[in-house]
Amino acid sequence: QEAEKRALDTTDQEIIGKAIEDGIETAWERFALQQPQCGFGQLGVCCNNCAMGPCRIDPYGGKPSHGVCGANVDTIVSRNLLDDLSVGAAAHSDHGREVVEVLLETAEGKSEGYRICDEEKLKRVAEEYGIGTAGRSKEDIAKDLALGMLAEFGSVKGFIQMAERAPDKTKAIWTEFGITPRGIDREIVEAMHRVHMGVDADFINILLHAMRTALADGWGGSMIATDCSDILFGTPKPLTSWANLGTLSTDKVNVVLHGHNPLLSEMIVQAVEDPELKKYAIEKGAKGINLVGMCCTGNELLMRSGIPIAGNVLDQELAIATGAVEAMVVDYQCIFPSIPATAGCYHTKVVTTSRKAKIPGTQYMEFSAETALSTAKEIIRLAIDNYPNRNLDRVRIPGKPMKVMAGFSEEEIRKALGGTYKPLIDAIVAGQIKGVVGIVGCNHPRIKQDYGHVTLAKELIKRNILVVETGCAAIACGKAGLLLPEAADNAGSRLKAVCNLLGIPPVLHMGSCVDNSRILVMASMVAKELGVSIGDLPLGGAAPEWYSQKALPIGTYFVASGVYTVLGIPPKIFGSKNVLNLLAEGLKGITNSAFAVEPDPVKAADLLEEEINRKRAALGI
Ligand code: BF8
Known part of the structure; x- marks a missing residue:
């Protein structure tokens, strides 16, 4: 029951249940321990910038109304x-x-x-x-x-x-x-x-x-x-692979690649092709080596090499709690400092690799370009050596993995359309596709994992709005089966017809979080073809479950480029009416777009559809 409250995906629920049974502390427990969270911090009215502070402003308009320096x-x-x-x-x-x-x-x-x-x-x-x-x-x-x-x-x-x-x-x-x-x-x-x-x-x-x-x-x-x-x-091309914690293997050495930069993880993909390592894995009693991705480095590998993706950010502790992970290899960003403690309850080795991101309690194997492949092989060897330590009594690998289609780079989308965006524009003008929305960003323990992403995506495609995704949002929809051509059955009849014609899913996986740049390029090319600005196009953006600081520039460059963006988690700005008004209203006069905050994904879909209709009307379509 608790597991159902925490996550939408049944494989996640199964392992949440196991983690609770095993007494493993995860982000959900730690989030509960933090409640109630500091109201001043949530409203953004606490300033800890200099040593005269920390200063807090009374959010109800009383005193103190200024910090020691006089900042309002x-x-x-x-x-x-x-x-x-x-x-x-x-x-x-x-x-x-x-x-x-x-x-x-x-x-x-x-x-x-x-x-x-x-x-x-x-x-x-x-x-x-x-x-x-x-x-x-x-x-x-x-x-x-x-x-x-x-x-x-x-x-x-x-x-x-x-x-x-x-x-x-x-x-x-x-x-x-x-x-x-x-x-x-x-x-x-x-x-x-x-x-x-x-x-x-x-x-x-x-x-x-x-x-x-x-x-x-x-x-x-x-x-x-x-x-x-x-x-x-290589630039990604459409391919199929698998998603969720069921991608872990019962009889192969499981290596989870977690983090963001493909520099190291791509070398590990190469390293496992080494016949000697393959032989070594068999000598140690395994049937082979199973690489799976997690978070954005997982997205990079899924997009280019079809490596299965085990999950998004709240899955990092769960993957270890399956008891089946020999090594979790991380570079940086979105790595919970808790994972060595989780790993300590099982046999998992956590390998840190970046000079910029060391975590106490992990094995550090420094990665550099000059020795990348050798280091990658050493890491795999370490994982293989750890395979005999797997305690079969404590292993549970859930259900079946979900099939996914990924690899939709801007170049490939254009190619699929015949080399230009003209057919997409025609479909938008004809109303077969009402508009396009990018759903991006993280999971947040305040929201049932993946619920925001999946519900919003389903709502939008029902309304004939094509969805493009990156980051943990894309992984969420992958687990939910929306990254498949068959998912077009959930779409409105007009979008469904387009998807069926092209053989594509109604939700397109465009990559990791840095690959939101692919969405910008695509929007730019369409705008150029029409001789308008990005802000004139019937587009929208959404980050239903964001938490990371990286989501802030993403949302802001969407808005500054002209894309109206709905956030499911309120940013820490509600302490200032002026800041709120500027971001939610004032920007419309500048970029023809703004931010909105709407935790209910169905209502968020209403807002996005309204905005798309407004822009369609302004374009006269
Ligand atoms: O860069 S979506 S939780 S993994 S920050 Fe992190 Fe958020 Fe996931 Fe990727 Ni993006």
């Missing part, structure tokens, strides 16, 4: 938001930088195991950067491109090349309001400067910079992460 509630709330958002932008973008660095090392022949996989994409992106490609080796081109992209981080040229992909009308809005991103690191550093005590106190000015920082992430750091990963590992 608008300053404090907007500054806290900018602070959190910049953390998220930094996380995405620093991940992007690492991929570019490996592209450079690969071009220079200094990396181990990597190669340039998508030469066509390399050339296409290089041309955008004004890099000559004719008669040059792919390594030469890649070197120039990597240097060009690294320069985007501290750009001195005053704009980010990637952001030039946006339609002119969208860029004109950014110019008018002074929010064109100049450089990726630059906007984040400036944000840190502005949140320092005694710098920016004007909430409008602070929020505009939040938009600029978010744009530097979406159209900069994240887009670079996506494109460089495609160049190194």
